[in-house]
Amino acid sequence: MKFGFLALMAAVFVLATPQVSLAQEVDAAADDAAAATVEGAADAAVYTPMAPTDGKGMPVDRGLTFQDQYTADGAYALWMHDWILLPVITAISLFVLALLLWVIVRYNRRANPIPSKNTHNTAIEVIWTVIPALILVVIAVPSITLLARQFETPPADAITIKAVGYQWYWGYEYPDHDIELVSNMLDENEALTSGEPHQLAVDNRMVVPVGVPLRIQTTAADVIHAFAVPSLWFKQDAVPGRLNERMLVIDEPGVYYGQCSELCGALHGYMPIAVEAVPMEDFEKWVASKGGTMPGAEAVVEAAPAPEGEAEAAPAA
Numbered sequence: 001m002k003f004g005f006l007a008l009m010a011a012v013f014v015l016a017t018p019q020v021s022l023a024q025e026v027d028a029a030a031d032d033a034a035a036a037t038v039e040g041a042a043d044a045a046v047y048t049p050m051a052p053t054d055g056k057g058m059p060v061d062r063g064l065t066f067q068d069q070y071t072a073d074g075a076y077a078l079w080m081h082d083w084i085l086l087p088v089i090t091a092i093s094l095f096v097l098a099l100l101l102w103v104i105v106r107y108n109r110r111a112n113p114i115p116s117k118n119t120h121n122t123a124i125e126v127i128w129t130v131i132p133a134l135i136l137v138v139i140a141v142p143s144i145t146l147l148a149r150q151f152e153t154p155p156a157d158a159i160t161i162k163a164v165g166y167q168w169y170w171g172y173e174y175p176d177h178d179i180e181l182v183s184n185m186l187d188e189n190e191a192l193t194s195g196e197p198h199q200l201a202v203d204n205r206m207v208v209p210v211g212v213p214l215r216i217q218t219t220a221a222d223v224i225h226a227f228a229v230p231s232l233w234f235k236q237d238a239v240p241g242r243l244n245e246r247m248l249v250i251d252e253p254g255v256y257y258g259q260c261s262e263l264c265g266a267l268h269g270y271m272p273i274a275v276e277a278v279p280m281e282d283f284e285k286w287v288a289s290k291g292g293t294m295p296g297a298e299a300v301v302e303a304a305p306a307p308e309g310e311a312e313a314a315p316a317a
Contacts, residue, residue: 046285046289047282047285047286047288049205049276050253050254050255050278051255052195052197052254052255052257053254053255055068056068056070056254057070057229057231057254057256057275058197058200058255058256058257065081066078066081066230067231068231069231069232069233070231070232070250070251070254071232071234071248071249071251072149072251073146073150074231074232074233076142076145076149077146077233078233080142080143080146084139084142085139088135088138088139150246151246152247153247154213154215154245155213158212158213158214158215158247159174159176159208159209159213159214160175160176160214160215160217161173161174161206161208161215161216161217162174162175162217163206163216163218163219163227163238163273164218164220164221165218165219165221165222165226165227165260165264166220166221166222166271167222167223167264167265168260168264168265168268168271169184169185170183170202170227170260170271170273171183172204172206174287176295177287177290177292177294177295178291178292178293179291179292181204181290182204183203183204183205183273183274184203184204185201185202185203185270185271185272186201186202186203190203196255196274197257199269200257200259200272200274201257201272201274202273202274205275205276206274206275206276207276207283207286208250208275208277208278208283209277209278209279210251210252210277210278210279211249211250212249212280213247213248213249214247214248214250215247216234216245216247216248217243217244217245218237218238218239218243218245219238219239219240219241219242219243220238220239220240221240222240223240223264223265224238224239224240224262224264225238225271226238226260226261226262227258227273228258228259229256229257229258229273229275230258231256231257232248232250232256232258232275234246234248235261237262238262250275250277252277253277253278253279254276254277255274255275255276255277256274256276257272257274257275258272258273259273260272260273
């Protein structure tokens with residue numbers, strides 16, 4: 001009897017050992033998965049703001065023309081200014097100056113004591129009517145093209161950002177990501193310490209992904225403001241009780257500065273704008289760091305460890 005009892009206990013121990021081992025493995029795997037999830041969430045929530053690049057997206061000393069452009073519309077507008085408007089304006093100005101000098105020299109009282117009594121010249125009248133009309137037609141083609149591009153409707157999947165003007169700061173809302181923040185100007189010491197231009201640096205930038213359509217909506221809570229970022233060729237009024245909208249696609253990562261461009265009160269010059277354009281993976285980190293969520297992201301469900309009694313038995317050898 002004693003020998004049979006010992007044999008029975010040995011058999012039970014042999015059968016139970018794989019189940020206990022399997023349950024331990026399941027517990028360890030669940031713990032590893034939970035730790036990896038927590039670690040991944042912590043990594044995702046860590047976001048380091050981008051340092052600005054000198055001369056990019058900001059005014060430069062002794063600048064004579066527009067800032068360098070970092071949107072397709074801005075590049076087109078700058079090309080139109082440099083290669084169409086500026087040459088035409090220069091040519092017309094020089095031509096009018098030459099006419100004035102010629103009239104001064106040729107038709108002054110000393111050179112022309114007896115003035116002509118002609119009142120009409122058909123050829124001249126045709127020329128000064130037709131040529132200006134042709135010049136306006138030439139200018140109209142790229143002008144209308146630029147206007148049409150600026151009024152292009154954002155696609156349905158564009159990221160929506162609502163900029164709200166206040167006296168005297170900006171508020172940014174991300175309805176797709178459940179984020180709201182307020183942006184105030186940094187004082188001079190804070191701006192210089194962070195390596196940013198004074199009166200343009202802010203405590204909370206408007207962070208956006210680069211290379212994707214953005215639906216920028218503007219409104220105001222008190223008086224009329226204007227959301228303007230020159231290097232992105234973007235300017236849109238923020239009117240109380242009205243929601244204006246325009247599409248923006250930024251070509252390169254960077255920090256782009258602007259200011260309110262509508263006289264809105266005593267501190268109008270102290271409500272700057274800082275747009276930080278980053279790659280999509282960095283934008284996702286920023287969203288996580290602000291406690292927001294990405295649209296369509298699936299909720300992470302942590303696997304609960306299975307009870308030891310429910311662990312699946314290992315197949316018998």
